[in-house]
Amino acid sequence: xxxxxxxxxxxxxxxxxxxxxxxxxxxxxxPGDVVGEMLGQSAGDRAAEAALxxxxxxxxxxxxxxxxxxxxxxxxxxxxxxxxxLPVAGIVGKAFLVTLQIGLVTLAVALFVGVPxxxxxxxxxGRWPDLLVEVVSxxxxxxxxxxxxxxxxxxxxxxxxxxxxxxxxxxGENLADNIESIALPVMALxxxxxxxxxxxxxxxxMQVMRQDFIRAAISRGLPARVxxxxxxxxxxxxxxxxxxxxxxxxxxxxxxxxxxLFAIPGLGRTLLAAIQARDxxxxxxxxxxxxxxxLLVNLLxxxxxxAIDPRVRGA
Amino acid sequence: MWTxxxxxxxxxxxxxxxxxxxxxxxxxxxxxxxxxxxxxxARRGGTLTVAIANEPPNLDPFHQAGDARTAVTVLMYQGLMxxxxxxxxxxxxxxxxxxxxxxxTYTFTLRRNVTFHTGIAMSSADxxxxxxxxxxPANGSPGAADFGAIAxxxxxxxxxxxxxxxxxxxxxPMTLTNRFGCVxxxxxxxxxxxxxxxxxxxxxxxPFRLAEFRPQSHIRMARFAQYWEEGQPYLDGILxxxxxxxxxxxxxxxxxxxxxxxxxxxxDAEQIRDVPGLNVGTAPSLRQNSLDLDGNFAQLRDVRVxxxxxxxxxxxxxxxxxxxxxxxxxxxTVAAMQDSWGAPLAELSTQxxxxxxxxxxxxxxGLQGGFALDLVSIIGFEWMDPAAVTIxxxxxxxxxxxxxxxxxxGVWLNAFRTRNMRFTFNDWGTQPDPHILYYRHFxxxxxxxxxxxxxxxxxxxxxxxxxxxxxPAARKRIYVELxxxxxxxxxxxxxxxxxxxxxxxxxxxxxxxxxxGWWFGLARSWIAA
Numbered sequence: 001x002x003x004x005x006x007x008x009x010x011x012x013x014x015x016x017x018x019x020x021x022x023x024x025x026x027x028x029x030x031p032g033d034v035v036g037e038m039l040g041q042s043a044g045d046r047a048a049e050a051a052l053x054x055x056x057x058x059x060x061x062x063x064x065x066x067x068x069x070x071x072x073x074x075x076x077x078x079x080x081x082x083x084x085x086l087p088v089a090g091i092v093g094k095a096f097l098v099t100l101q102i103g104l105v106t107l108a109v110a111l112f113v114g115v116p117x118x119x120x121x122x123x124x125x126g127r128w129p130d131l132l133v134e135v136v137s138x139x140x141x142x143x144x145x146x147x148x149x150x151x152x153x154x155x156x157x158x159x160x161x162x163x164x165x166x167x168x169x170x171x172g173e174n175l176a177d178n179i180e181s182i183a184l185p186v187m188a189l190x191x192x193x194x195x196x197x198x199x200x201x202x203x204x205x206m207q208v209m210r211q212d213f214i215r216a217a218i219s220r221g222l223p224a225r226v227x228x229x230x231x232x233x234x235x236x237x238x239x240x241x242x243x244x245x246x247x248x249x250x251x252x253x254x255x256x257x258x259x260x261l262f263a264i265p266g267l268g269r270t271l272l273a274a275i276q277a278r279d280x281x282x283x284x285x286x287x288x289x290x291x292x293x294x295l296l297v298n299l300l301x302x303x304x305x306x307a308i309d310p311r312v313r314g315a
Numbered sequence: 316m317w318t319x320x321x322x323x324x325x326x327x328x329x330x331x332x333x334x335x336x337x338x339x340x341x342x343x344x345x346x347x348x349x350x351x352x353x354x355x356x357a358r359r360g361g362t363l364t365v366a367i368a369n370e371p372p373n374l375d376p377f378h379q380a381g382d383a384r385t386a387v388t389v390l391m392y393q394g395l396m397x398x399x400x401x402x403x404x405x406x407x408x409x410x411x412x413x414x415x416x417x418x419x420t421y422t423f424t425l426r427r428n429v430t431f432h433t434g435i436a437m438s439s440a441d442x443x444x445x446x447x448x449x450x451x452p453a454n455g456s457p458g459a460a461d462f463g464a465i466a467x468x469x470x471x472x473x474x475x476x477x478x479x480x481x482x483x484x485x486x487x488p489m490t491l492t493n494r495f496g497c498v499x500x501x502x503x504x505x506x507x508x509x510x511x512x513x514x515x516x517x518x519x520x521x522p523f524r525l526a527e528f529r530p531q532s533h534i535r536m537a538r539f540a541q542y543w544e545e546g547q548p549y550l551d552g553i554l555x556x557x558x559x560x561x562x563x564x565x566x567x568x569x570x571x572x573x574x575x576x577x578x579x580x581x582x583d584a585e586q587i588r589d590v591p592g593l594n595v596g597t598a599p600s601l602r603q604n605s606l607d608l609d610g611n612f613a614q615l616r617d618v619r620v621x622x623x624x625x626x627x628x629x630x631x632x633x634x635x636x637x638x639x640x641x642x643x644x645x646x647x648t649v650a651a652m653q654d655s656w657g658a659p660l661a662e663l664s665t666q667x668x669x670x671x672x673x674x675x676x677x678x679x680x681g682l683q684g685g686f687a688l689d690l691v692s693i694i695g696f697e698w699m700d701p702a703a704v705t706i707x708x709x710x711x712x713x714x715x716x717x718x719x720x721x722x723x724x725g726v727w728l729n730a731f732r733t734r735n736m737r738f739t740f741n742d743w744g745t746q747p748d749p750h751i752l753y754y755r756h757f758x759x760x761x762x763x764x765x766x767x768x769x770x771x772x773x774x775x776x777x778x779x780x781x782x783x784x785x786x787p788a789a790r791k792r793i794y795v796e797l798x799x800x801x802x803x804x805x806x807x808x809x810x811x812x813x814x815x816x817x818x819x820x821x822x823x824x825x826x827x828x829x830x831x832g833w834w835f836g837l838a839r840s841w842i843a844a
Binding site: 030031032033036037038039040041042043044045046047048049051052055080081083084085086091095150153154157161162163165166167168260261262263265269270273275276277278 | 364366370372373378379380381452453454455456457458459460508510511512513514515528529530531532533554556557558559560562563566567569570572573723724725726727728729730731732741743755756760761763764766
């Protein structure tokens with residue numbers, strides 16, 4: 001078990017290194033840099049452009065730039081934002097906490113709404129609850145998050161005269177404002193992920209329901225709570241836990257859209273702003289955190305999977 | 316509703332007009348009405364919430380170009396002069412300005428009661444430091460080229476600044492306004508990390524100081540208690556909230572979360588015009604939405620092709636499709652400068668659709684069979700997509716098949732900066748001065764950048780003459796001639812200026828919209844009970 005864990009950690013570290021190198025090279029391959037963004041249409045003075053490029057170290061060879069950055073990262077320093085002049089670690093850390101809150105609340109919504117509905121549909125396969133869940137989840141899965149979010153925003157404003165607070169507040173700053181700030185983003189993302197969860201739970205339930213031990217339990221006349229609560233749920237839980245990791249990573253990916261739509265200063269919006277401003281230190285720092293989080297979530301899912309399933313634990 | 320305009324008379328009274336009597340040094344006194352009128356009925360206090368669509372990347376007025384930065388920093392930083400909506404540069408931190416008869420020496424007498432946000436008093440050494448810093452290309456300011464004519468800055472005493480030019484520049488007073496002409500305490504940039512600190516602490520002399528800048532969220536400004544204009548500003552603070560899109564901005568205004576906002580899509584005024592408690596103000600702007608034609612790109616190298624394209628485009632139809640008609644169709648200058656500096660539209664060629672002539676020009680160029688051409692649209696500029704479709708239909712009538720390509724802004728800026736514009740949309744603004752509008756964009760290097768590879772020697776001569784000519788009538792003749800040349804040889808097609816549509820809650824009083832679109836007017840605004 002420990003050997004497998006060490007192997008996974010090693011692979012994760014290698015993935016992180018390769019990802020950062022790829023990001024470093026790819027972002028520099030895209031035309032335009034921070035100097036162009038700062039000069040805008042006031043460009044034209046070659047000496048001023050060269051001075052700005054030297055100020056940001058862009059006149060150095062690429063390998064020197066990468067080694068310098070990687071060395072700083074290994075020392076725990078993610079650098080300073082070219083756009084804001086603040087330490088990247090602070091910018092990315094704050095943004096990540098915002099995104100994490102939205103991600104976890106959305107995951108909870110997806111779990112508590114999608115899983116019961118999916119199991120209900122699987123158990124009642126072919127009957128009206130199944131059809132209802134199937135239709136609603138297909139519609140929710142078909143609607144792009146951006147569209148859902150925009151509809152929610154316009155509907156809330158037009159029908160209820162309500163719009164989210166102009167300024168995002170963290171849960172520690174003002175809980176009421178925080179709930180108002182994340183309500184629509186969580187609804188927009190949660191609807192999609194709950195639908196995905198419902199579909200997955202339905203399929204898993206239908207598979208388990210076809211197993212001999214479930215048929216035997218039913219034919220033996222065991223009470224429904226025993227059949228579903230003990231035999232069904234325990235077997236459905238394992239793939240659902242695995243799926244939680246997939247869903248969380250999907251949420252963290254999709255959060256860019258809702259953060260942009262609802263002006264939430266999370267990791268997604270920070271990344272987007274960094275790309276637009278060609279703020280390489282923030283971009284590299286934020287992507288490093290995103291990669292590490294994805295790797296960590298996958299690792300945790302594996303460990304949880306092993307904890308739940310004795311067959312995996314013994315392997 | 317307030318609708319400013321720059322009258323011909325006001326323009327003639329512009330800064331260049333100060334030397335209307337050759338040989339007589341002329342002094343310009345202090346102008347009390349910068350930012351807009353004061354209001355004796357004003358109620359003091361309160362914080363205004365402003366919804367903005369474009370967030371400034373940072374708040375450094377010396378190194379960050381772009382309207383998003385300037386729009387907010389004008390409340391924290393001030394230049395010696397102020398770009399009055401009339402088109403005139405008026406004294407701001409200067410009390411008066413004197414120009415020598417040869418137009419080469421400008422003497423500024425400074426106001427005596429000006430204090431920086433750092434708490435120290437402003438002196439001539441600060442002005443010299445600021446302008447010496449910005450004009451040194453080694454410091455990497457995008458404004459360096461604008462200060463290129465300055466040969467020397469001296470400070471005979473604490474309250475006098477003398478600027479000597481290497482060649483006359485009638486636009487110097489406008490250059491010393493609030494885009495790049497800000498004054499900061501001497502040695503501001505001497506310390507490590509000084510540039511970055513400007514996004515956390517303001518060091519200007521403006522009516523508001525920076526209280527907080529949280530990127531991707533908001534900018535908070537607080538009244539500067541030691542501000543030099545007595546009794547100003549009326550507000551205790553301003554909160555700029557960054558809105559991610561036009562729909563969010565509209566909702567914020569509709570639901571009274573925001574007190575004031577400028578609509579990124581002027582046509583959205585129709586959605587909000589009848590909402591009780593909201594006032595919708597419209598003003599002509601100094602911005603232009605245009606098509607640029609790179610003289611080094613494909614068929615555009617042939618002037619007849621550029622002329623044919625201009626003659627095939629119906630600007631009115633493009634404006635209707637793009638912004639629902641909420642703007643002004645342009646000739647060869649922006650809407651808010653047409654009266655003062657624009658060539659009469661009737662005297663300009665290629666401004667009205669003439670398909671027969673367009674086809675004939677293409678035939679002359681050997682392209683009677685038509686050809687395909689790429690048109691670049693910039694992602695995030697909503698007006699460009701409907702404009703591209705409309706222009707594609709219009710050019711199809713003369714056999715030009717447009718292939719519409721969409722470029723990310725950073726990629727587009729890189730192509731622009733490296734003079735590889737091809738055939739592209741553009742969206743840009745100016746201060747109310749023809750030299751600032753045209754010179755950098757159209758003058759050949761090294762004096763200008765000639766981003767469109769126009770390479771027109773006559774234009775270079777006119778642009779140099781326009782810069783050096785002080786007499787307003789003569790200056791206007793030069794710029795009219797330049798515009799005729801532009802219209803005839805088509806390095807650009809100025810399509811329209813979108814209106815500036817500002818929406819305010821009824822409790823917001825005394826807000827006057829500046830034609831740059833910058834937030835000067837908040838310096839005189841107040842909140843009713």
